[in-house]
Amino acid sequence: MSYLSLQNLRKDYGGKIFAVDDVSLAIEKGEFVTFLGPSGSGKTTTLMMIAGFEQPTSGHIALAGRAIDPVPPHKRNIGVVFQNYALFPHMSVARNVGFPLRMRGVPKAEIAARVARLLAIVELGAFADAEPRRLSGGQQQRVALARALVFEPDVLLLDEPLGALDKNLREQMQIEIRRIHRELGVTTIYVTHDQTEAMTMSDRIVVFNGGKVEQVDAPLALYRRPNTPFVAGFVGDNNVLDATHAGGGRIELPGVGPIAAALPSDCPTGPLKIALRPESIRLAAGSDAPAFTVQGIVNYGDSVVLVGALGTVPLKIRLPAVAASNLTVGQILRIEWSPDAVHVIGTAR
Amino acid sequence: MRPTMILLGIAVAVFVALPIFIVLPMSFSTSPSLAFPPPGYWLGHYAHFFRDPTWTGPLINSFIVAAGTTLLTMLLVTPAAFTMTRHDFRGKSAINVLLLTPVIVPHIVIAVGYFTYFAKLGLLQTYLGVILAHTCLTSPLAFLTVSAGLKGLDRNYERAAQSLGAPPIVAFFVVTLPVLRAAFLVSALLAFVHSFDETTVALFISGRDVATLPKRMFDAIRLQADPVLSVAATLLFGVVLAVFAASFLRKFFKAGVSR
Numbered sequence: 001m002s003y004l005s006l007q008n009l010r011k012d013y014g015g016k017i018f019a020v021d022d023v024s025l026a027i028e029k030g031e032f033v034t035f036l037g038p039s040g041s042g043k044t045t046t047l048m049m050i051a052g053f054e055q056p057t058s059g060h061i062a063l064a065g066r067a068i069d070p071v072p073p074h075k076r077n078i079g080v081v082f083q084n085y086a087l088f089p090h091m092s093v094a095r096n097v098g099f100p101l102r103m104r105g106v107p108k109a110e111i112a113a114r115v116a117r118l119l120a121i122v123e124l125g126a127f128a129d130a131e132p133r134r135l136s137g138g139q140q141q142r143v144a145l146a147r148a149l150v151f152e153p154d155v156l157l158l159d160e161p162l163g164a165l166d167k168n169l170r171e172q173m174q175i176e177i178r179r180i181h182r183e184l185g186v187t188t189i190y191v192t193h194d195q196t197e198a199m200t201m202s203d204r205i206v207v208f209n210g211g212k213v214e215q216v217d218a219p220l221a222l223y224r225r226p227n228t229p230f231v232a233g234f235v236g237d238n239n240v241l242d243a244t245h246a247g248g249g250r251i252e253l254p255g256v257g258p259i260a261a262a263l264p265s266d267c268p269t270g271p272l273k274i275a276l277r278p279e280s281i282r283l284a285a286g287s288d289a290p291a292f293t294v295q296g297i298v299n300y301g302d303s304v305v306l307v308g309a310l311g312t313v314p315l316k317i318r319l320p321a322v323a324a325s326n327l328t329v330g331q332i333l334r335i336e337w338s339p340d341a342v343h344v345i346g347t348a349r
Numbered sequence: 350m351r352p353t354m355i356l357l358g359i360a361v362a363v364f365v366a367l368p369i370f371i372v373l374p375m376s377f378s379t380s381p382s383l384a385f386p387p388p389g390y391w392l393g394h395y396a397h398f399f400r401d402p403t404w405t406g407p408l409i410n411s412f413i414v415a416a417g418t419t420l421l422t423m424l425l426v427t428p429a430a431f432t433m434t435r436h437d438f439r440g441k442s443a444i445n446v447l448l449l450t451p452v453i454v455p456h457i458v459i460a461v462g463y464f465t466y467f468a469k470l471g472l473l474q475t476y477l478g479v480i481l482a483h484t485c486l487t488s489p490l491a492f493l494t495v496s497a498g499l500k501g502l503d504r505n506y507e508r509a510a511q512s513l514g515a516p517p518i519v520a521f522f523v524v525t526l527p528v529l530r531a532a533f534l535v536s537a538l539l540a541f542v543h544s545f546d547e548t549t550v551a552l553f554i555s556g557r558d559v560a561t562l563p564k565r566m567f568d569a570i571r572l573q574a575d576p577v578l579s580v581a582a583t584l585l586f587g588v589v590l591a592v593f594a595a596s597f598l599r600k601f602f603k604a605g606v607s608r
Contacts, residue, residue: 053508073511074520080512086505090527103514151514 002026003187004050004155009059011045019045021211023059027189032181034190036198037208038234043191046208047157050189051080063154074103079148079186083160085140087132093143094119094128100151118146121180138169142176149184156188162197174201195235199223207231225343232275232345237305239276239315240345245269251342256290256311261342273345278305278318280341289334292317294327310335369586376579383574398580407565408584410476411545414561417480418544419537422487426536430495452489459485460553467554474556482550487540494539498532531600538596542589 004027011020020042027033035043048054050061052073061068068076079100087096094115101111119125122142132140141161148156158177162170178201181188192198198205199219207214207222207230215227226232229240243259244252247269251261261274292315296307304324306317317335327333371385376394378387398404433445451459463482464473472478506528510520526533548563555564566581 051508051512053511072516073508074514074516076512077514078512080509082505082509084503084505086503086509088506088510088524088528090530099510099515100513103519147509147513 003029003031003064004189005062006046006050007060007062009046009049009061010057011042011049011054012057018042018057018211020049020056023211023213025206025213025216027187029187030185032178032188032190032201032203034192034198034202034205035208036192036195036205036235038193041208042211043193043206043208044159047159047189047191050155051078051157052076077151077154079151079153079156081141081144081148081156081158081161083163085132085137085144087140087143087147089131089133091132092128093124093130093132093135096132096143097147097150099147104151114150115146118150121149121183122146122176137165138173141165141173145177145180149180149186153186156186158188158190160191160193162192162194170197177201199235205235207234209234226275227346229273229275229345232273232343237278237316237318239278241274241276241313241315242271243274244271245344253311253313256313259290259342260337260339261344262339263342263344267344275343275345276315276337276341278316279303281315281317281335281337283319283323284334284336287334289336292333292335294329294331294333297324297327297329306333372579372582372586375576376583378576378579380576383576383579394576394580398577398584401577404565404577404581407560407562408581410555410559411562413476414479414483414551414555414559415541415545417476418483418487419541421480421484422491422540423533423537425484426488426491426495427533430492430499433492434496434499448492449489451485456486456547456549460550463550464553473554474558476559479551479555479559479561482554483544483547486547486550487543490543491536491540494536495529495532498529498536502529534596538592542592545588545592546585 004025006023006025009020009023010018012018023042023046025033035046037043045054049056052068052071056069063076063078087093088099091099097115097118098111101114106114115128116125119128122145124139124142124146127135127139127143132143135143144161161177162173165173174197177190190198190201202219204216204218205222206216209230215222215231217225217227222231222235226235226238232238232240241253244254245263245267246252246258249261249263249267250258251263251274252258290310292306292308292310294306294308298305298307299321302321304319304321304327306319306324306327307314308317309315374387374390375383375385377390377392378384379389379391379393380387429448433441433448459482463478463485467473467478467482470478472481502525506524507517507520510524511517515523545561546563547561548567551561551564552567555561560568562581562585566578566585569575569578569581
């Protein structure tokens with residue numbers, strides 16, 4: 001029995017469309033799990049159901065072997081950090097962090113000690129008496145984190161906690177959140193629409209789309225072996241292509257012909273979808289390699305993305321900046337990739 | 350264009366403020382009748398006012414009624430505002446209109462209605478009667494003020510409080526109320542002031558026993574042009590002014606401290 005389990009959760013708002021549609025998950029104690037998906041994919045609604053702010057239309061949630069469906073939010077012992085922090089503006093930082101302990105009737109001296117400890121962990125000890133609105137966004141977020149952790153919750157829920165921060169601060173806070181998770185070992189669910197954030201932080205990622213779970217996997221597994229075209233396109237940059245398996249390990253692209261691909265032995269014949277990462281494609285030396293027409297060049301500084309076509313098939317290629325210095329639109333390039341760079345979507349390899 | 354506008358503004362201000370500048374000096378007048386300008390100044394009318402229980406009684410009644418009205422208004426309006434801003438249900442817009450009808454219906458009609466209705470219930474000339482009637486009048490504005498505050502309130506404050514272990518009612522008192530204290534304060538002050546100077550309904554149902562200050566003033570002017578009347582008017586104005594000044598000063602003081 002897993003620590004936190006969601007069984008066939010559904011949520012609708014009176015219409016025919018499910019905001020969350022039959023979501024089942026098993027999360028282990030101490031795990032850092034990310035709910036990744038575009039907005040409206042049901043990830044936040046699922047989180048709100050775990051917190052108890054939304055009632056599932058059907059399905060069950062169990063925590064440590066106990067059904068928590070009828071338990072109101074204030075008795076669930078689940079810490080929540082909101083995107084806009086939701087720090088109480090009329091309380092100092094220390095009183096904000098002490099709030100959950102006061103609600104639990106913890107003795108004053110112990111509150112002071114635990115608040116001080118948590119503020120030290122988030123490195124805000126000097127700001128105990130400050131008003132929340134005097135702090136920067138990143139500092140406010142750390143106060144919110146301290147407040148959600150000080151009462152030793154069974155689960156910590158983070159709802160797009162870094163969405164309002166700028167890029168540098170976001171990366172710093174990602175590291176910070178991971179460090180705090182390592183130090184305290186609390187089971188954590190992190191909601192984001194940012195796939196980089198999900199990749200760098202999580203033990204496992206749950207990909208949401210249209211209210212359903214598309215795939216649950218470790219970050220690298222998710223990256224290497226997307227189970228669905230959606231995951232292939234959403235996690236990292238990708239070329240998702242229609243192809244045909246003619247049998248005998250030969251993959252053909254329409255209008256292009258056979259391409260290099262190492263197929264798993266259980267690969268079915270017939271039409272299938274393959275994923276080919278833009279960064280796994282290289283420029284080829286020989287003249288018999290497939291021809292790629294450059295239609296657009298997007299420069300990222302460290303790398304360059306070429307948008308174009310392989311025959312009639314639209315394709316993206318990511319090259320290191322040094323390899324792409326003299327390219328122009330309209331140019332025809334010879335390209336190649338390692339056969340095992342081709343992933344057949346839905347297969348295990 | 351601009352000088353004209355400024356002149357117009359001054360004219361309006363003078364027109365609005367003029368009665369105060371007539372009543373205020375008259376209350377300090379030595380004249381035995383309501384005469385303007387006063388022939389001389391003294392505090393005799395004030396002494397008279399505060400020695401006469403037929404004046405101090407209504408003053409106290411006004412405070413009791415206004416306080417009771419404020420309390421009852423807030424108790425009714427707060428849950429109503431929560432329900433109307435947080436939930437959707439059938440007939441919501443109808444209830445919304447219903448909540449605001451006291452603004453639309455003329456006070457005199459409401460007064461007559463309460464007069465006949467309260468007579469049957471034995472509520473005429475009772476604090477409860479006047480408080481109930483005044484609450485009906487003060488509720489719409491208080492409701493709108495609290496609703497506006499709630500609409501602008503981020504629900505995550507309450508959610509955060511609850512996730513941190515506060516039962517909903519505690520979350521309301523410890524988080525929602527302090528965060529929205531401006532809206533609640535303005536709402537309560539409006540209710541208090543409205544009740545304190547309300548005349549029409551008070552005339553009909555407060556009778557002699559629980560006569561409010563405006564009702565007593567109306568009685569006084571019908572019988573004779575008693576200069577004590579100007580004292581009552583000044584006090585009435587003074588209380589309303591004090592209530593608003595207090596809220597303003599509080600804000601000013603707070604801003605001064607926190608900056």
